[in-house]
Amino acid sequence: MKTSLYTSWGNKKAVPHIAITPANVSAVSFSDVQHSTIAYGQGRSYGDVCLNANGNLFDTQRLDRLVDYDHRKNLITCQSGVILRDLLLFLTTKNKFVSVSPGTSQVTVGGMVANDVHGKNHHKVGSFGNHIHSLTLLRSDGRILECSEDENTEYFKATIGGLGLTGLILTVTLRLKNVENNCIEIKSIKTKDINQMLELFEETDADYEYTVSWLDMYSRPQKGIFSCGNHASGEIKCSSSAAWKKTIPINAPEWLLNRLTNKVFNQLYYYKSNSRAHDVASYQSFFYPLDKIEYWNRLYGKRGFYQYQFVVPYEEFLSVYTEILNIIKQYDQPVYLAVLKKFGEIKSMGMLSFPRAGYTLAMDFPSKGEASLKMFKAFDLVVMNAGGAVYPAKDARMSHDIFKHSFPRVEEFSMYKDNLFCSDFWRRVEQDV
Amino acid sequence: MSKILILGATSAIAEQFARLYACSENEVLLVARNADSLEEISQDLNVRGYSKTSSISYDFSDVEKATNLIKQCYETLGNIDIVLIAFGTLPDQNEVSLDSNAMHKEILLNYNSIVILLNELANLFEKQKNGTIAVISSVAGDRGRQSNYVYGSAKGGISIFMQGLRNRLAGYNIQILTVKPGFVITPMTDSFEKGLLWVGPDKIARDIKKAINKKKDVLYTPWFWWWIMLIIRFIPEKIFKKMKL
Numbered sequence: 074m075k076t077s078l079y080t081s082w083g084n085k086k087a088v089p090h091i092a093i094t095p096a097n098v099s100a101v102s103f104s105d106v107q108h109s110t111i112a113y114g115q116g117r118s119y120g121d122v123c124l125n126a127n128g129n130l131f132d133t134q135r136l137d138r139l140v141d142y143d144h145r146k147n148l149i150t151c152q153s154g155v156i157l158r159d160l161l162l163f164l165t166t167k168n169k170f171v172s173v174s175p176g177t178s179q180v181t182v183g184g185m186v187a188n189d190v191h192g193k194n195h196h197k198v199g200s201f202g203n204h205i206h207s208l209t210l211l212r213s214d215g216r217i218l219e220c221s222e223d224e225n226t227e228y229f230k231a232t233i234g235g236l237g238l239t240g241l242i243l244t245v246t247l248r249l250k251n252v253e254n255n256c257i258e259i260k261s262i263k264t265k266d267i268n269q270m271l272e273l274f275e276e277t278d279a280d281y282e283y284t285v286s287w288l289d290m291y292s293r294p295q296k297g298i299f300s301c302g303n304h305a306s307g308e309i310k311c312s313s314s315a316a317w318k319k320t321i322p323i324n325a326p327e328w329l330l331n332r333l334t335n336k337v338f339n340q341l342y343y344y345k346s347n348s349r350a351h352d353v354a355s356y357q358s359f360f361y362p363l364d365k366i367e368y369w370n371r372l373y374g375k376r377g378f379y380q381y382q383f384v385v386p387y388e389e390f391l392s393v394y395t396e397i398l399n400i401i402k403q404y405d406q407p408v409y410l411a412v413l414k415k416f417g418e419i420k421s422m423g424m425l426s427f428p429r430a431g432y433t434l435a436m437d438f439p440s441k442g443e444a445s446l447k448m449f450k451a452f453d454l455v456v457m458n459a460g461g462a463v464y465p466a467k468d469a470r471m472s473h474d475i476f477k478h479s480f481p482r483v484e485e486f487s488m489y490k491d492n493l494f495c496s497d498f499w500r501r502v503e504q505d506v
Numbered sequence: 507m508s509k510i511l512i513l514g515a516t517s518a519i520a521e522q523f524a525r526l527y528a529c530s531e532n533e534v535l536l537v538a539r540n541a542d543s544l545e546e547i548s549q550d551l552n553v554r555g556y557s558k559t560s561s562i563s564y565d566f567s568d569v570e571k572a573t574n575l576i577k578q579c580y581e582t583l584g585n586i587d588i589v590l591i592a593f594g595t596l597p598d599q600n601e602v603s604l605d606s607n608a609m610h611k612e613i614l615l616n617y618n619s620i621v622i623l624l625n626e627l628a629n630l631f632e633k634q635k636n637g638t639i640a641v642i643s644s645v646a647g648d649r650g651r652q653s654n655y656v657y658g659s660a661k662g663g664i665s666i667f668m669q670g671l672r673n674r675l676a677g678y679n680i681q682i683l684t685v686k687p688g689f690v691i692t693p694m695t696d697s698f699e700k701g702l703l704w705v706g707p708d709k710i711a712r713d714i715k716k717a718i719n720k721k722k723d724v725l726y727t728p729w730f731w732w733w734i735m736l737i738i739r740f741i742p743e744k745i746f747k748k749m750k751l
């Protein structure tokens with residue numbers, strides 16, 4: 074146990090924590106926890122759900138062991154600190170895959186449960202929590218709860234999407250899917266505006282498991298690239314790009330990433346892709362294009378950056394989108410990256426799960442202090458009026474009323490929260506809960 | 507098909523190393539003292555695909571039992587293709603400077619116990635006439651510095667012992683691999699501030715596997731430590747002794 078600096082993906086100033094890094098599951102102990110603690114996976118959340126400044130923190134990096142694999146039943150049990158990248162390297166040798174994957178593979182299984190993460194296939198299969206067979210939860214009173222849809226059901230539903238507040242997840246058993254190889258067949262289509270993009274989501278819904286869209290928010294109207302894909306069939310093998318991974322070792326100077334360089338990048342990205350391209354690529358390059366550059370968040374410099382991700386019902390999306398664009402213009406803030414996805418109708422398992430039917434837009438902004446925060450407040454109003462929600466995994470600033478609006482079951486959730494667990498995020502939003 | 511023995515199997519570097527060989531052709535025997543970690547690691551390696559995973563609970567400060575241990579390992583595996591010695595401790599130099607008993611314990615574990623195991627293994631490998639003996643030494647063994655010369659001298663001793671062994675067994679088709687890592691993020695260095703030169707244990711493990719395949723004698727890992735230590739070794743003692751290192 075010692076004081077170390079921890080930060081999250083938004084790359085804001087790192088804050089001291091008294092870290093406990095258990096060497097194995099039996100070694101987890103609460104005796105050294107002073108006031109409160111929170112689990113820290115790989116810190117790929119953008120804000121403060123994984124931080125507990127000046128308090129304790131369980132770093133799960135060494136709880137990264139596989140426990141059981143059942144080929145026939147399509148189940149794998151692993152410890153909560155197992156990293157998705159490693160899990161997939163194992164699973165693809167058996168022609169299996171996780172049912173849901175976020176846009177980076179540098180996340181832990183525990184982190185994926187606690188944020189009930191979604192992938193590009195929500196319209197087909199729901200979110201991560203819809204594929205958890207069971208999990209074991211260690212409460213600070215020492216009890217180990219086996220949780221599933223049949224046992225300790227309420228704890229199960231509170232822990233999925235529970236932002237790490239119900240205790241420490243020790244192991245998770247996941248339901249897997251069968252694949253025939255490690256490749257994805259991809260179709261990419263250049264879009265000229267948002268309407269065409271939305272039409273493509275509707276058109277491809279039935280035939281494609283994975284759909285996602287990248288938007289160039291500098292262009293008027295916003296051009297983009299829509300891509301959709303399916304697991305490829307047959308005995309083929311795609312080489313992974315892992316071998317040439319680059320890393321950004323230190324924070325970049327502030328001037329490096331600016332409107333101009335970003336604009337140029339977006340245009341190059343747009344023009345370099347064919348207008349209707351078909352391709353077969355490794356799952357890594359389809360799901361995790363950004364993982365090729367380790368710590369790309371450092372490109373934003375030492376002030377860090379924000380991501381704002383919201384979901385609104387389908388019918389509200391276009392008007393919300395227009396309003397959001399106006400606000401961005403009004404505050405004159407650059408959007409460096411924007412990604413649009415469609416959530417389907419499948420209900421999420423967790424009491425605080427973010428995914429729900431609608432369109433979800435995620436936008437990256439460099440941190441510009443007050444100006445950024447004011448703009449997000451203006452977004453909040455629009456999103457709330459449309460009956461939408463803001464995603465805690467990407468958040469570093471939402472207020473308690475926005476949280477309550479986004480997650481109406483929070484009172485029910487509080488009954489299952491563990492008293493010793495707390496995060497900076499929770500301290501911010503818990504008032505009134 | 508390889509039979510692998512890991513002495514100090516709960517070390518973060520050793521655990522990553524063991525994962526790299528997990529497949530249905532290989533068998534592994536793990537020796538370590540922490541029973542809980544040992545059980546989890548052996549379960550993990552089993553799932554990852556070894557044809558057989560066994561373990562022995564053992565405290566390496568029990569130097570007298572070393573001969574027996576190696577015998578038991580041999581009996582379990584039949585023959586040994588690769589052995590990795592990975593256990594070790596990194597004492598606080600200030601503490602051991604003030605406490606000779608503590609220093610003695612450190613030297614016993616980090617030098618004596620290792621060379622006794624090596625001696626037993628070398629005699630068996632000599633008869634076997636194949637295989638790899640790899641030991642994790644350290645760049646700290648290349649030159650004594652005020653901040654960690656007790657640890658450094660034990661590691662330096664190991665490196666020299668390995669040199670001798672390599673020379674002795676040169677005609678026997680046996681690889682004697684001295685591994686010299688730089689800064690690695692493992693439980694041993696939990697309390698250190700980390701910087702640019704630090705790498706994860708998986709990187710070291712991959713480098714060791716490559717060095718085994720290439721039949722290397724000495725491995726600096728990551729590679730840039732070869733250059734760093736070259737410079738450090740070249741600094742004249744007159745200047746070096748005045749440096750704060």
Ligand SMILES: Cc1cc2nc3c(=O)[nH]c(=O)nc-3n(C[C@H](O)[C@H](O)[C@H](O)COP(=O)(O)OP(=O)(O)OC[C@H]3O[C@@H](n4cnc5c(N)ncnc54)[C@H](O)[C@@H]3O)c2cc1C
Binds near residue numbers: 118
């Ligand atoms: C490039 C990039 C792309 C992304 N794309 C997506 C996406 O497409 N969809 C999506 O949903 N998200 C996405 N994310 C967000 C990311 O998937 C989530 O934030 C995820 O939870 C991060 O996992 P982690 O292991 O880093 O957890 P952390 O960020 O360290 O922690 C996240 C939460 O999990 C809790 N937690 C972690 N381990 C445990 C445990 N053992 N027990 C209890 N609680 C635990 C923490 O307390 C915290 O509340 C993306 C992030 C990045 C950086």
Ligand SMILES: NC(=O)c1ccc[n+]([C@@H]2O[C@H](COP(=O)([O-])OP(=O)(O)OC[C@H]3O[C@@H](n4cnc5c(N)ncnc54)[C@H](OP(=O)(O)O)[C@@H]3O)[C@@H](O)[C@H]2O)c1
Binds near residue numbers: 520595
């Ligand atoms: N980390 C670095 O920066 C670095 C750099 C150069 C060289 N090295 C060397 O690399 C090797 C592996 O260390 P690591 O970095 O992987 O750290 P580690 O994970 O802390 O491994 C050290 C291991 O040694 C074991 N050990 C210590 N005393 C023991 C004893 N009496 N009996 C049985 N086992 C004992 C520990 O077991 P317990 O879990 O039971 O304590 C632990 O598993 C060591 O030889 C170290 O000196 C490390």
